Amino acid sequence: MPDLGKYVVEVLSAYALTLLLLAGLVVISWARSRRMKRALEAAEARRANG
Amino acid sequence: MSIWEYANPLKFMGWTAPLVPVLSVLAAVALSVGLIWGYFFTPDDYRMGASVKIIYIHVPSAMMAINAWAMMLVASLIWIVRRHHVSALAAKAAAPIGMVMTVIALITGAIWGQPMWGTWWAWDPRLTSFLILFLFYIGYMAMWAAIENPDTAADLTSVLCLVGSVFAILSRYAVNFWNQGLHQGASLSMDAEENVADVFWVPLLVAIAGFVLLFVALVLVRTRTEIRARRLHAIVARERMG
Amino acid sequence: MIRLLLRDIVLAVRAGGGFGLGLAFFLIVTVLVPFGVGPEADLLSRIAPGILWVGALLSCLLSLDRIFQLDFEDGTLDLLATAPIPMEGVVAVKALAHWLTTGLPLVLAAPVFGVLLNLPGPGYVWLVASLALGTPALSMIGAFGAALTVGLKRGGLLLSLLVLPLYVPTLIYGTEVARRGAEGLDLGAPIALLAGITLAALALLPFAAAAAIRVNLR
Numbered sequence: 466m467p468d469l470g471k472y473v474v475e476v477l478s479a480y481a482l483t484l485l486l487l488a489g490l491v492v493i494s495w496a497r498s499r500r501m502k503r504a505l506e507a508a509e510a511r512r513a514n515g
Numbered sequence: 516m517s518i519w520e521y522a523n524p525l526k527f528m529g530w531t532a533p534l535v536p537v538l539s540v541l542a543a544v545a546l547s548v549g550l551i552w553g554y555f556f557t558p559d560d561y562r563m564g565a566s567v568k569i570i571y572i573h574v575p576s577a578m579m580a581i582n583a584w585a586m587m588l589v590a591s592l593i594w595i596v597r598r599h600h601v602s603a604l605a606a607k608a609a610a611p612i613g614m615v616m617t618v619i620a621l622i623t624g625a626i627w628g629q630p631m632w633g634t635w636w637a638w639d640p641r642l643t644s645f646l647i648l649f650l651f652y653i654g655y656m657a658m659w660a661a662i663e664n665p666d667t668a669a670d671l672t673s674v675l676c677l678v679g680s681v682f683a684i685l686s687r688y689a690v691n692f693w694n695q696g697l698h699q700g701a702s703l704s705m706d707a708e709e710n711v712a713d714v715f716w717v718p719l720l721v722a723i724a725g726f727v728l729l730f731v732a733l734v735l736v737r738t739r740t741e742i743r744a745r746r747l748h749a750i751v752a753r754e755r756m757g
Numbered sequence: 758m759i760r761l762l763l764r765d766i767v768l769a770v771r772a773g774g775g776f777g778l779g780l781a782f783f784l785i786v787t788v789l790v791p792f793g794v795g796p797e798a799d800l801l802s803r804i805a806p807g808i809l810w811v812g813a814l815l816s817c818l819l820s821l822d823r824i825f826q827l828d829f830e831d832g833t834l835d836l837l838a839t840a841p842i843p844m845e846g847v848v849a850v851k852a853l854a855h856w857l858t859t860g861l862p863l864v865l866a867a868p869v870f871g872v873l874l875n876l877p878g879p880g881y882v883w884l885v886a887s888l889a890l891g892t893p894a895l896s897m898i899g900a901f902g903a904a905l906t907v908g909l910k911r912g913g914l915l916l917s918l919l920v921l922p923l924y925v926p927t928l929i930y931g932t933e934v935a936r937r938g939a940e941g942l943d944l945g946a947p948i949a950l951l952a953g954i955t956l957a958a959l960a961l962l963p964f965a966a967a968a969a970i971r972v973n974l975r
Binding site for chain 2: 901905906908909912915918919921922923925926929930933946947950954962965968969972973975
């Protein structure tokens with residue numbers, strides 16, 4: 466681990482918050498993409514059958 | 516065959532499908548390399564100490580915050596001129612990403628400003644401009660959320676984006692006029708005097724590339740979601756009719 | 758178009774039109790600030806230009822949704838759209854009517870409220886001048902925001918959210934003129950920039966607002 470000197474809190478919190486926000490964005494986008502894909506496939510199947 | 520062929524929703528779904536995983540992997544690799552390199556393998560700055568490591572997230576996120584808005588502006592213009600639905604949906608998809616980038620830039624800036632300037636928040640021109648940019652993102656997203664008819668929403672948000680861009684630039688200069696700042700000059704400008712040293716510069720470029728790739732991948736994923744949502748909406752509407 | 762202007766003014770002044778509400782709101786904001794920051798004359802006279810500008814801006818915001826909403830609901834706007842005058846002209850006239858019924862009273866009342874806040878002597882002229890120059894821009898930008906949100910059921914809150922960031926440059930240059938005037942400094946640059954913003958808003962925003970209204974009437 467690199468020695469962060471007296472800026473340990475600052476650097477770590479900046480990285481942690483950034484990664485948290487980015488991860489949140491990715492997860493939300495991905496989850497919504499999956500959900501929409503499934504819903505659309507279900508709707509298309511309904512249309513094909515009925 | 517013109518370039519606009521690629522903007523047809525079906526074609527768009529076709530050619531972006533294989534692109535998303537590739538871009539996602541590239542983004543993950545570039546981000547990991549840039550941030551790990553920056554975090555573990557760069558020396559401390561003689562003035563700023565280890566706090567200089569924040570630069571690898573602060574500068575790229577700030578750049579993407581502005582570039583995302585620029586992309587929304589271009590997409591809005593394309594929608595207004597050529598009325599490609601994918602374009603309007605891409606602008607809608609980019610807004611939340613740009614907003615998160617703005618938040619990251621603001622938060623890391625505040626965390627960095629604490630030890631450097633002795634305060635979390637200063638009404639420094641660049642900080643203030645980013646706060647205003649954040650407000651613009653919120654307004655833009657609220658506008659999309661408020662209107663039910665998708666074409667009306669696309670039209671109105673495009674107009675808002677155009678006017679908002681002009682006012683965002685005006686605000687930038689007004690804020691500069693209002694208060695001279697604490698910020699250091701542009702750290703990536705091409706004039707060698709002000710450039711940060713190469714040791715910091717190379718990992719920073721990798722991190723920036725990572726943020727750009729992440730942005731593009733996310734925009735594609737979210738645009739595809741929006742296209743599917745639109746199609747689903749149409750199917751459900753037809754089922755109700757029949 | 759003159760008819761339209763007169764009609765809008767009459768409707769605004771008539772009971773229930775909201776005329777005077779803006780002024781009353783401006784007064785209340787001005788009265789509340791000393792309660793918030795304390796009664797010291799020095800402090801008040803230092804922040805007076807800014808408070809008066811922010812107060813005027815908020816009062817302007819109050820009556821924005823009335824510019825198009827009522828006409829949209831009872832169908833007048835549809836008639837105006839088919840009338841032989843361009844929508845850009847309708848928007849400009851409505852913004853002018855809004856300014857005459859909201860902005861102008863604020864400009865005239867501001868010196869009186871300045872007394873309440875210990876505004877320094879030389880500041881009065883420049884406060885009035887900066888408001889007179891800046892409030893037309895506030896009305897025009899507001900008319901654009903109102904045009905964007907006219908089709909929405911509860912557009913009021915969204916309207917404020919959209920319009921307030923757009924007010925930033927006008928507010929900055931406006932208060933700068935008033936502040937420098939109060940302190941007796943050189944104010945050529947901010948006053949030129951303020952005038953520039955107002956003129957640009959008046960020249961360009963009617964087109965954007967008219968486009969938004971056409972979309973909403975579709």
